[in-house]
Amino acid sequence: MTNIIIVPFSLDEHSFEQIFDQLAPLPPDARVLFDARKTRWASPFGLTALLTVAQTRLERPTLAVPESEDTASYWARAAFFRHAEGVYDLSGKIPRSRTGAESSVLLEVTPVVHTQDVHTVVENIQQRARAILQEKLNLQSKVTMRFTMVLSEICQNVIEHAGTGGWVAVQAYKWQQRLGRNVVQIAVCDAGMGFRKSLESSPAHRPDDRWGDRMALEETVMRGMTRFRDPGRGQGIAGVKNFIGTWNGKLSVRSGTARIAVVPEWDQDEVMKEGLAPFPGAQVQITIPERMPDV
Amino acid sequence: MISHIDVSSVLKRSVCDLYSNLVTRPTGAAVRIGIEHHLDEIGDKSLAVLDFSHVGLLDFSCADEIVAKLLMQYVSVDIPRREVYFVFYGMSESHLDAIEAVLERHDLALVTQLADEPARLMGHVDGEERTAWEKICELGCAGPADIANATGMAPEKAAKTLETLWRRRLVIRQESGYFPVRGVVRQ
Secondary structure (H helix, E strand, C coil): CEEEEECCCEECCCCHHHHHHHHCCCCCCCEEEEECCCCCEECHHHHHHHHHHHHCCCCCCEEECCCCHHHHHHHHHCCHHHHHHHHCEEECCCCCCCCCCCCCEEEEEEEECCHHHHHHHHHHHHHHHHHHHHHCCCCCCCHHHHHHHHHHHHHHHHHHHHCCCEEEEEEEEEECCCCCEEEEEEEEEECCCHHHHHHHCCCCCCCCCCCCHHHHHHHHHHCCCCCCCCCCCCHHHHHHHHHHHHCCCEEEEEEECEEEEECCCCCCCCCEECCCCCEEEEEEEEEEECCCCCC | CEEEEEHHHHHHHHCCCCCCCECCHHHHHHHHHHHHHHHHCCCCEEEEEEECCCCCCECHHHHHHHHHHHHHHHCCCCCCCCEEEEEEECCCHHHHHHHHHHHHHHCCEEEEECCCCCCEEEECCCHHHHHHHHHHHHHCCECHHHHHHHHCCCHHHHHHHHHHHHHCCCEEEECCEEEECCCCCCC
């Protein structure tokens, strides 16, 4: 029997919980079809997480691609199908990929498996990041380097902590309804060991009654703890949080059954959510909004 | 002996000749080892100008691997590997962001210099150390008595402060006195 997982009409970090919820009761070897035929929009989180969920299935799942030509075409330009072919059986009409034609895509969906992938990400994004961050988000020129530093650190977390590969994507678009401004979003998703297991692998780890995904996220994201003894570790996430604070951005990290967020004043998200459908690995999203002129 | 080390060239030689960015810990470790090999060849007492002019991006992890771990070997142990002084030359504003973060994390300090600009201290130094260091830069060479006279510090305190600055390799100690650590501006 094939289990049908309905992919939401609009696929972002919040609506993706519907997919996690539908997957949670299924055994890993269950046959699954992800039905995205009616899906019209996906954020970088949506695209990278959709690849990640396929990695967790023991039996290769099927993906019914969006029927909307605009949507499918966009997913193709974001290089989604190029990577989806490796983890899904695809059904439906898949447009020919034309990379580089989409000006809002700062970084197409890109695998992060080895250290050299981080170099590739950094080399590829710098030119486009400069144009979009300055022209669309009114950010100062110096932000480009700092933005790329953040991206580099987030990608390295996948390699160092996940124990498996992940995907990254970066996109700029207008958040008309939610914010009325342009934003740029980074999403990095993996289905690896996640924050809790990463910390548990440290010899210094001493769990107590409160130990779980929530505490693991608080220790790593808020306090910079890592499984390494090296005191120099944990600076990447500190740098990310510093960047988020400076540019009024938002950071959210989902791992296991919990999700933590650094929430700016323009957003009403919850700082901590627990009791989510379990899903391995870590799924990270960063949102940087357009800077409005001082009034 | 003054040795100029182009960090970008070390990156290309040690990791990949297509890379221009210092990102990831393994890359930082490889570049640091490349620099250490270079330092092994230049004698027991030397001034190394680490030139970042041609480096694109430097992320926090790489800064920790290169800058912090290099400094910790040469300045933060009782018996450092050798008497090596460093000038971090040609760093951009974004390089400085990453380096400031790692210096703060490890309570380290270093001397940095941009082209045609005076050397400056970065990182964790107290007020008296900074005052003494700036006075040595101004005077070109100074002993404890000079610093005491110029700053109003007690002579014993001035001597102790200079010794601390030397142990941290922020000034050079010679028989004739203490000298500022600064690079030679390349044409």
